[in-house]
Amino acid sequence: MIAKSIEFLFTKVLESYQHRFVSRRLILSIDLVIVTFSFLLACTLRFNFNFDDIPWRMYQYFLLILLLVRSAFFIFYRSYYGIVRHTSMEDIKIIFQTVSSSTLMIASFSGLVYYFSGNVYLYIPVSVLLIEYFICLFLLIASRFFVKSMYVDIMKGTKRQSVQSVIIYGAGSLGIITKNALLQEAGKYEIKCFIDDNPTLTNNSVEGVRVFDLPTALQRFVEGQGAVPQIILAVQSISSARKKELAELFLKYNIVMRIVPSTIQWMNGTFNSEQIRNIKIEDLLEREQIILHDENIRAQITGKRIMITGAAGSIGSELTRQISVYAPAELYLLDQSESGLYDLEFDIQQNLDKKTKMSVHSVVCDVKDVVRMHTVFEEARPEIVFHTAAYKHVPLMEKFPYEAVKTNVLGTKTVADLSAKFKVEEFVFVSTDKAVNPTNVMGASKRLAEIYLQDLNSNPNIKTRYIVTRFGNVLGSNGSVVPLFKKQIQAGGPVTVTHPEIIRYFMTISEACQLVLEAGAMGMGGEIFVFDMGEAVRIQDLARKMIQLSGYIVDKDISISYTGLRPGEKLYEELLADHEHNIQTHHPKIMIARMQPMDLSGIREKISLLSLAMQSADAEQIVALLKACIPEFISNNSVFEKLDIKPDHKIGKSTLPWQKSSV
Numbered sequence: 001m002i003a004k005s006i007e008f009l010f011t012k013v014l015e016s017y018q019h020r021f022v023s024r025r026l027i028l029s030i031d032l033v034i035v036t037f038s039f040l041l042a043c044t045l046r047f048n049f050n051f052d053d054i055p056w057r058m059y060q061y062f063l064l065i066l067l068l069v070r071s072a073f074f075i076f077y078r079s080y081y082g083i084v085r086h087t088s089m090e091d092i093k094i095i096f097q098t099v100s101s102s103t104l105m106i107a108s109f110s111g112l113v114y115y116f117s118g119n120v121y122l123y124i125p126v127s128v129l130l131i132e133y134f135i136c137l138f139l140l141i142a143s144r145f146f147v148k149s150m151y152v153d154i155m156k157g158t159k160r161q162s163v164q165s166v167i168i169y170g171a172g173s174l175g176i177i178t179k180n181a182l183l184q185e186a187g188k189y190e191i192k193c194f195i196d197d198n199p200t201l202t203n204n205s206v207e208g209v210r211v212f213d214l215p216t217a218l219q220r221f222v223e224g225q226g227a228v229p230q231i232i233l234a235v236q237s238i239s240s241a242r243k244k245e246l247a248e249l250f251l252k253y254n255i256v257m258r259i260v261p262s263t264i265q266w267m268n269g270t271f272n273s274e275q276i277r278n279i280k281i282e283d284l285l286e287r288e289q290i291i292l293h294d295e296n297i298r299a300q301i302t303g304k305r306i307m308i309t310g311a312a313g314s315i316g317s318e319l320t321r322q323i324s325v326y327a328p329a330e331l332y333l334l335d336q337s338e339s340g341l342y343d344l345e346f347d348i349q350q351n352l353d354k355k356t357k358m359s360v361h362s363v364v365c366d367v368k369d370v371v372r373m374h375t376v377f378e379e380a381r382p383e384i385v386f387h388t389a390a391y392k393h394v395p396l397m398e399k400f401p402y403e404a405v406k407t408n409v410l411g412t413k414t415v416a417d418l419s420a421k422f423k424v425e426e427f428v429f430v431s432t433d434k435a436v437n438p439t440n441v442m443g444a445s446k447r448l449a450e451i452y453l454q455d456l457n458s459n460p461n462i463k464t465r466y467i468v469t470r471f472g473n474v475l476g477s478n479g480s481v482v483p484l485f486k487k488q489i490q491a492g493g494p495v496t497v498t499h500p501e502i503i504r505y506f507m508t509i510s511e512a513c514q515l516v517l518e519a520g521a522m523g524m525g526g527e528i529f530v531f532d533m534g535e536a537v538r539i540q541d542l543a544r545k546m547i548q549l550s551g552y553i554v555d556k557d558i559s560i561s562y563t564g565l566r567p568g569e570k571l572y573e574e575l576l577a578d579h580e581h582n583i584q585t586h587h588p589k590i591m592i593a594r595m596q597p598m599d600l601s602g603i604r605e606k607i608s609l610l611s612l613a614m615q616s617a618d619a620e621q622i623v624a625l626l627k628a629c630i631p632e633f634i635s636n637n638s639v640f641e642k643l644d645i646k647p648d649h650k651i652g653k654s655t656l657p658w659q660k661s662s663v
Helices: 002-016 024-046 056-079 089-117 126-160 174-184 214-221 240-252 279-286 292-301 314-324 338-351 370-380 396-400 402-419 441-457 480-490 509-522 537-550 603-613 619-629 637-641
Strands: 165-169 190-193 209-210 230-233 306-310 330-335 359-364 384-387 428-430 466-469 473-475 495-497 507-508 530-531 560-562 583-586 590-594
Touching: 024 056, 024 126, 056 089, 089 126, 165 174, 165 214, 174 190, 190 214, 190 473, 209 214, 230 240, 240 279, 240 537, 279 473, 279 507, 279 537, 292 509, 306 314, 306 370, 314 330, 314 338, 314 384, 314 509, 330 338, 330 370, 338 359, 359 370, 370 402, 384 402, 384 509, 396 402, 396 637, 402 428, 402 441, 402 619, 428 441, 428 509, 441 509, 441 603, 441 619, 466 509, 473 509, 480 495, 480 537, 495 537, 507 509, 509 530, 509 590, 583 603, 603 619, 619 637
Parallel strands: 165 190, 165 230, 190 209, 306 330, 306 384, 330 359, 384 428, 428 466, 466 530, 473 507, 495 560
Antiparallel strands: 530 590, 583 590
């Protein structure tokens, strides 16, 4: 009973001091006590426990010399600075250096003094020094590990109910760092094992923790177990495919894998357990790193005057960040959103290398305003224009075709015409896969803009190179499905999917902008560059994975509901029209869409008629003229289906080019 009371009081005291640290002076004092004890024990052993034979009068001087020298080396190496409860191999290394260096100095000093002066009071026998060296080194190290072990054991006892079992995937240096970081939080984590694919490590131990291959670890610690362990991925370099494979495997056991960030992302260069994060849907959709031809992009951008329209948008802002790395002379950022522009300029200026001489100009303007845009071009005189300004939300543009045509067609025409007038070297247009066989107003408006740019490029009197880049959905962009699903999951569901068989292509914002820059650097003018979008993703699978990654069970905690296709929406998107085919470029992820020759002679007149129709703001008249410009524009699930000449061309389930997809 008394023993339990003492343990309880000791535990309470320890808990109250668990976030405080022992004074360094106290640790230094204890270390000097250990030095004193080690010396006395060494003398006793040297004289075979015959205390009367020990010349204490002489040896008291030896002890004084030893304490002075050791104190100096303790202070020099700061061996007492380490937090005892978090003792690591680095602390042991410092102790070893301190004791070894001080012993070597004492032996050298006392030996030289005795040799030249014969003073026995300053000569410490080598036998005593050697015995004291090993005893002191052992006790200094053992004392620290004893305190650390006692702290961990007691804290485990106080927090036994909240101990989390952990399996670390990766027994290399990052895995060991992760293990040590977790164990610093005494009593919170229990490391069950390491998993490693290296056969030379499996069935061995690393710092006292067993290493297993994946099947063995799953069998021992996951399958049939009541408590589900955490799985932490701690591997310096792992392919996106392997990461995705592991995450999906663990999701089958209702385990959300966690990831240790790369060393360059560690805060202040150090790592702690709070930096470990759950795997996200972006991690499952990411692909292998894109290899850019940096020298081509640098030659195109560095020292040039660059204009980016729609700069405050998802694509525009990331494109701005990537372009700023290549040090253009001037960067003109155009957008209607004044707050978005302000935030972007602040971000660019904050991260700008002080050695980089780049001027950043934020310009609040509307690409549809011809007079205002002329003034901007006259002032900026850009050499390269990246045109990203657009309306892109399919159902909304189906409701407001006037706005879609005004911005996506006439706004693009304004910027493109001014680029020709002010002799811009290159005009890079960001288009969409929805421009292929369009079934909605948004896609048709972007396709008409593509055609107009090709018409300008074919004009021998215009020296500007017009380049089109075409890709699919961008992860995390404004209005995309991933942020929507996140909000619905946070609200407790349901997660809404339009159709159980709807599929989409995805790429990250960073990846899309990298490929836009690469395409711009290689373009000669007139090309439509198509990006490799990877595997198609079924949106239903995406929703299920996102629910699981949030720690919920599909249809138990959060359900999925199907709302039906929205106006203008396809079951699938295409990157090429029926009459197009791909031509490979030197970059494996960028192709050129080779199209059949088009009659561009009447496109200007058609756009003029469309512009006149805008004056009445009659939606049906605008869409009818849009269909006349784009014969392949066949509306789907839209009020404008009645305007189609060939209603039998509507896309249905029977024409679905189903691909096996996964997230």
